[in-house]
Amino acid sequence: MNLLYPPVCPFCGKISEEGICSGCRAKIRPVREPRCMRCGRPLASGTEEYCFDCRRKKSYIRQGRSLWLHREPVSGALYRFKYHNRRRWGKVFAGELNKSYGEQLKKWGAEAIIPVPLHISRRRKRGFNQAEIIAEELSRLTGIPMRNDVLFRIRKTAPQKDLGSDGRKKNLSGAFGVSRTWKPVENAVLIDDIYTTGSTVEKAAEVLAAAGVQNVFFLTISIGQGI
Incomplete structure (x- = not known):
């Protein structure tokens, strides 16, 4: 498979056996301290x-972490992805994610990794x-079960990237549902690609909390700089 489709760096597209090439790794900006204790x-x-957003709103998220700031070359790579x-x-x-936050998952006591779902039509x-x-893949690396049969997108919504902060919240109202047959775990980790305003993971966390999850955490690849 590697002969037909050699591994390439997701940021520059050059062949790279190590995934991210050394040149691009020097360009991408990891999220470092100080950072918001919640998001x-x-x-x-x-x-x-806490950041400005987390100070002014109620949250169902216990804590979240992201790898990189959402700017080039990260933003372009995620768009192509x-x-x-x-x-x-x-x-x-x-x-x-495993390299940076594998130990953090253990500290959180993560029992289930739950991807933020797409509506069936978009998928x-x-x-x-x-x-x-x-x-x-994170489940395979960590041994923590991945559950894609728990959280569902039950209402088709407009793309979040086209909306402002208030519009994103309204857009996601009633968008998620949880399987009635699922026995909730105490600690669940949501996975998404980008954290912008947090509206998506927040709504997903809200329905998981309503279903009985005690602590909802999240991991994303990138995060916006914020205010």
Whole structure:
């Protein structure tokens, strides 16, 4: 398979056996401290505990972490991953999540890895769910069960990227549902590709909490800089 489709760096497209090439690794910006104690967004000052968004809203998220800031070359790579069928890159991204947050998953006591779902119509059009690809590989690397039969997108919504903060919240109202046959775990981890305003993972966390999950965490590949 590697002879036919040699592994390439998701950021520059050059052949790279190591996944991310050394040149691109030097360009991408990891999320470092200080960062919000809840969502993990970078903070301007070490004296702050929470970002502006997390300070002003109720949250069903216990804690979340992301790998990189959502700017080039990360933003472009994630766009191609989702819309240009670069699904093989999911293994690279999941491997990076495991390297950075494998120990964090243990500290959280993660019992289930749950990908943020797509509506069936969007999944059919795209051919795959990028969050599920990442979650499946992360499950393989960590041994934590991946559950794609728990959380469902029960209402078709407009693309979040086309909406503002308030519009995103309204757009996701009633969008998610949880299987009635699922016995909820105490600690669940949501997986998505991008954390922008947090509306998507927040709504997903809300329905998981309503179903009985005590602590909902999340991991994403990238996160916006915020305010």
